[in-house]
Amino acid sequence: MAEINDRKLYLGPKLRVLRRELGLNQTRMAEGLGVSPSYLNHLERNQRPLTAQMLLRLANTYDIDIRDFTATPAEGGPGELGEILSDALVRDIGIARDEVLEVAENYPGVSEAIARFYRALTDLRRLPGDAAAADRAPAPLVAPLDWLRETIARSGNHFAEIDAGAESLASELPDDPALLQTALRARLKDRHGMAVQLVRAEILAGTLRHYDMHRRRLMLSERLAASGRLFAIAYQLCAQELAEAIAAQIARAAPPDEDSRRLAQIALTNYAAAALIMPYDRFRQAAEQSRYDLPLLRDRFGVSAEQIAHRLTSLNRTGARGIPFFMAKIDRAGIVAKRFDGEAWPFARYGGICPRWDATDAPADGSIAAQLIETLEGRRFVTLAVALPRGRARGRSMVALGCEAKHAGRIVHADGLDVERGEATGVGPTCPLCERRDCPDRALPPVTRALDLHSYERTAAPFPFRRV
The missing domain is CATH 1.10.260.40 (lambda repressor-like DNA-binding domains)
Known part of the structure; x- marks a missing residue:
């Protein structure tokens, strides 16, 4: 206070x-x-x-x-609104930053409405050919994935009723991951008449898990790691025993179409499975006591690095919160495949990440790469990146967690970083929106500034631009 x-x-x-x-x-x-x-x-x-x-x-x-x-709002804030108003469609208006700040801070409803219109416009731009073709169904006003991301962001990626139900269910089951998998199998069989069977990869033909509704049999590919098998069984049990809590949350979210509803069903059942394997209080206490030691948490709960990262972004229970992490799953090209904004996502929401963020260079051995970064506004963040195991059917990808530097003392992986006085890597939102003048890694000029090119000189940083 x-x-x-x-x-x-x-x-x-x-x-x-x-x-x-x-x-x-x-x-x-x-x-x-x-x-x-x-x-x-x-x-x-x-x-x-x-x-x-x-x-x-x-x-x-x-x-x-x-x-x-x-807290500063994650959606519709000054950063997002400024990004939207830098679009080529309205860039020539030259809206001053103080006007953007005034709208974002004083009229959040207007900011959110503009953000929704922009997302719809972005979706329309993605449509190939004539959007009015007679043989094409009308596109949804908001893409299902965007709707789901917005819904999760508004909730702080925490669904209290589902978490409480999963925690209650977990109290009846063993803590040890090996014993837990056996107990989950037995509960599915005894209470729901469902069997779990491990099958050869060629039988499922590229599918990792499949539920045979006629034989009431959950088939798991032999390619699934132990953490994946545990999660798949937990998913099936939660779909049965937490169905009411999940349905109630979906009803409150009011999906705009059937695709959005199905996505929400899958996402919330995934959430429930993670909450069952990593019950809220026990997981949060383990995280705090270990100072968010990611390998230790992974081994203790029998989960993968990606599952740990997901769960850490959801520790938002009133009166018992964890560190407010943001998370991104990124491929080697820097394309964000999945993102949870947390309280302070420092990059652009509609583009790629800054090339100076080293999340894509995480060591292949699975060790944690910590980095101290600083935004144009002087805000510092600690980020933790880990490479995910490379499967036969997918390329190399990384998962990265981050939080404001003020939380660094609670994170064991940040012990080597001097977050107050140490040198931080300067990052920006994304190249077309970044106005950092001396960046040697810039791939594109900023759309917010006019280029300042001269035939008689070449600057160290590409694409020199005017200050005003």
Whole structure:
């Protein structure tokens, strides 16, 4: 609370959104908080700062988490809005940064609406040929994957009801991963009449797991590692025993189409399986006690590095939070195949990653590569990258976790980094949006600046550009 007392907080738009979500008018909320309606109106219009005492009243009256309420929004914030408004379609308008900041901070609903329109526009641009072809079904307004990512981001990648159900189920099962797999098989057989069978790879013809509904048999490929087999069995059990909690969460999310609903079903069942194998309290305590030792956690819970990374991004339970990690799965070309933004994703949301981020250079032996990076705004982050095992059917890929440098003392892999005074690698959002002038690794010029080229000189950094 000392940090909150040291600065003025103008959170009017967030307060207004909270009131509307609660279905209250200003008079009723003012009564609940013990203030006058005119004072609440001043707070919502950012004419008065939100005091620490008022934050405590909000937390106690409406059961909100102060850190969530005061955190910078992950979606529709200044970075994302600035990225959208740098698109070639509107770039010539030259919208000033202070205007972008004002809209993003004071009108978050407008920012989110613009972001949704832009995602729809991006999807339309991907369509080959004539989008109005008679033999093509109308495209959804929001691509299912984008809808799912937005839904997960709004929830902070934490689904309390599913987590609680999985934790309750895990309390009836052994902790040891080898014993857990046996117990899961037995529970599927005894309670649901489902058998688990390991089969040769050629039988499944490129599929890693398949559920035969007629014979009630879960078939697992011999190519699946032990962690993959454990996860597949947990997935099947959660699909049976946590079906109500998963369905309730999907209903609240209100998928816009059938593809989005199916994606949500798979994603939330995956979430439930991870929560069953790595129950919230036991996993969070192990993470804190080991100082987020990734290999140790991987071995203790019998999971893969990617599964560990996923679970670490979901430790967002009120009153028992872990480090707010962001995560990305990246191929060798730097293309992001999967992303969870956490509280502070420092890169662009609609492009690739910065080539100066060394996540793609993680050692092939599976060891953890730690890096200290710094954004153009001077914010520092610790990132941890690990190479994933290379399968026969896929190329090399990496998974990377990251968080603000202030959390470094809680992470054993960051012990060699001087996060306060040490040299950090300067990174940007993505080359077309980055205005770092001296970057030798720039692949493209910034779309926000005019080039400054001369035949009589060649600068060390490619694509020199004007400052204004």
